[in-house]
Amino acid sequence: MSFESIEVCVYGAEVLCPSCVNLPSSRETYDWLQAAISRKYPEQPFTITYVDIHSPEGDQEKLQFAERVIEEDMFYPVVVIKGEVVGEGNPRLKTIYAELEKYGYQPK
Known part of the structure; x- marks a missing residue:
């Protein structure tokens, strides 16, 4: 079965979001997601x-979505797949996998 490659976008900042003080940084979330998705869908x-x-x-x-994250005071990192926000602040793997x-995508 062949399908198109999906792009997972992680929008964030080097500075932690004020409401996300005890959470991983946006960059750490990006690295974590990359590893988790690679393991689940090799x-x-x-x-x-x-x-x-x-x-x-x-x-x-x-560019427009990055602006929206700031304007709407979204909790970042914000994870977007095909225009759908699938995670905000502390994204859940279960939601992203779904x-x-x-x-x-077929889990292994």
């Missing part, structure tokens, strides 16, 4: 992108 293509909300890089969609499985 040999299934995905990309994971980190976007710094204070100096975003990427396409227009990423979203990936909607697109055909």
Whole structure:
């Protein structure tokens, strides 16, 4: 079975979100998610992108969403898959896995 590679976007900042003081940083969450998704769905293509909300890089969609995170005071890191926010502040693996499985990913 073949399917398209999904991009998982993690929006965050080097500085911890004020409400997230005891949580991992956005960058740590990005690293953790990359490892967890790779383990759960080996040999299934995905990309994971980190976007710094204070100096975003990427396409227009990423720039606009980074702005939205700041404007709406969202808890970061914010995890987005295909335009859907699937995690905010302290993202849950179960929710992210469920979203990936909607697109055909098979856990191993």
